[in-house]
Amino acid sequence: MESVRSSYPALADGFAYLDGAAGTQTPQSVMDAVCAAYRSGIGNVGGAFPASRRSDAIVAGCRAAVADLVGGHPDGVILGPNMTTLTYRLARTIAGPGDEVVVSRLDHDANVRPWTQTGATVRWAEVDPVTGELPVEQYAELIGERTRVVAVTAASNILGTRPDVPAIAELAHRAGALVYVDGVHATPHGPVDMRALGADFYATSAYKWSGPHIGAVVADPALLETLRPDKLASSPDTVPERFETGTAAFADLAGVTAAVEHLAALVPGGGTRRERLLASMTAVEQHELALFAVLIEGLETMPHVTTYGKPARRTATAYFNVAGHTPRQVAEHLAGLGVNVWNGHNYAWELTGALGIRDSGGAVRAGLVHYNDRSDVERLLDGVARLA
Numbered sequence: 001m002e003s004v005r006s007s008y009p010a011l012a013d014g015f016a017y018l019d020g021a022a023g024t025q026t027p028q029s030v031m032d033a034v035c036a037a038y039r040s041g042i043g044n045v046g047g048a049f050p051a052s053r054r055s056d057a058i059v060a061g062c063r064a065a066v067a068d069l070v071g072g073h074p075d076g077v078i079l080g081p082n083m084t085t086l087t088y089r090l091a092r093t094i095a096g097p098g099d100e101v102v103v104s105r106l107d108h109d110a111n112v113r114p115w116t117q118t119g120a121t122v123r124w125a126e127v128d129p130v131t132g133e134l135p136v137e138q139y140a141e142l143i144g145e146r147t148r149v150v151a152v153t154a155a156s157n158i159l160g161t162r163p164d165v166p167a168i169a170e171l172a173h174r175a176g177a178l179v180y181v182d183g184v185h186a187t188p189h190g191p192v193d194m195r196a197l198g199a200d201f202y203a204t205s206a207y208k209w210s211g212p213h214i215g216a217v218v219a220d221p222a223l224l225e226t227l228r229p230d231k232l233a234s235s236p237d238t239v240p241e242r243f244e245t246g247t248a249a250f251a252d253l254a255g256v257t258a259a260v261e262h263l264a265a266l267v268p269g270g271g272t273r274r275e276r277l278l279a280s281m282t283a284v285e286q287h288e289l290a291l292f293a294v295l296i297e298g299l300e301t302m303p304h305v306t307t308y309g310k311p312a313r314r315t316a317t318a319y320f321n322v323a324g325h326t327p328r329q330v331a332e333h334l335a336g337l338g339v340n341v342w343n344g345h346n347y348a349w350e351l352t353g354a355l356g357i358r359d360s361g362g363a364v365r366a367g368l369v370h371y372n373d374r375s376d377v378e379r380l381l382d383g384v385a386r387l388a
């Protein structure tokens with residue numbers, strides 16, 4: 001832990017960073033990779049000169065790294081500014097009037113509104129507001145022969161719920177529908193195998209796993225060949241380039257590759273980068289869940305605290321309110337004690353609506369990532385206890 005934590009310069013400010021679900025800090029190696037790209041000279045891609053070739057190599061390296069992280073194919077990695085922008089683009093390419101789309105109230109709004117605004121008929125999967133689970137059985141009713149897409153999250157960004165995506169995907173595929181999985185919250189918390197999930201599309205954002213502010217959507221290149229997004233007449237028509245608009249943030253893409261390398265090296269071991277990632281991310285999941293058991297038990301035993309959701313499979317993400325204090329007041333109190341947490345709906349618009357707390361300011365979110373330690377958890381619990 002010491003060597004992992006010391007690789008993150010920002011952690012030296014003494015704060016307990018429990019805001020990772022909204023974006024992680026970056027290790028020195030990522031900053032160095034971004035600087036090195038600029039220092040070496042980079043050009044736009046596809047040119048005849050060395051600086052352009054360096055950008056070509058950065059883009060190819062980034063696609064390979066993201067593919068390794070999620071178990072996809074490098075030629076199916078679409079890169080862009082963030083998950084929301086890419087999802088809007090793909091949604092209007094994939095679905096439209098005459099189609100049906102199935103969305104869930106567990107999802108972050110970035111995997112809801114892009115689909116509901118396509119003009120397709122919308123079917124809603126409901127959440128159990130007490131457990132925070134997304135029951136699979138309802139999907140048999142929701143999916144039909146006109147279903148074009150089932151959009152579902154691999155993990156809720158406020159409750160941490162990990163729904164049974166493979167079972168939902170099986171029902172979708174049986175009906176000939178595509179499955180668009182939001183992996184933005186799930187990716188930093190454990191190993192990812194998009195094929196095992198049954199994801200035709202898997203979306204992720206590097207800034208949630210120690211990288212720069214870059215998003216990616218990964219799909220089978222053969223599937224992407226069948227889709228025709230709006231694009232400039234002059235831009236490449238190849239896959240995956242035809243899904244990418246404008247000039248990429250090349251230096252940041254070098255940082256994304258460095259972030260994947262950083263994750264792959266969290267625990268010692270050999271093998272391919274994909275194998276090292278699976279080993280590292282398995283260790284990350286164990287570390288986070290062991291700490292989370294202390295965090296959630298501590299919160300649940302405080303009479304002045306209400307926690308939301310109790311899903312069977314979850315990430316290390318807690319969502320709670322404190323009697324007599326607004327979520328903002330709790331976050332401000334904790335900030336004063338050197339603890340970073342988020343307050344509000346956190347864009348889980350439908351879910352906070354279903355929980356009945358959206359209009360009253362949502363709740364407080366404290367989430368763990370691999371660089372959090374026991375002292376971070378103890379400082380949170382101590383700070384919340386003081387509000388009794």
Ligand SMILES: Cc1ncc(COP(=O)(O)O)c(C=O)c1O
Binds near residue numbers: 157185
């Ligand atoms: C689960 C989930 N999905 C989607 C998003 C949106 O990602 P981006 O900021 O890359 O658009 C977020 C961001 O917080 C998220 O937590």
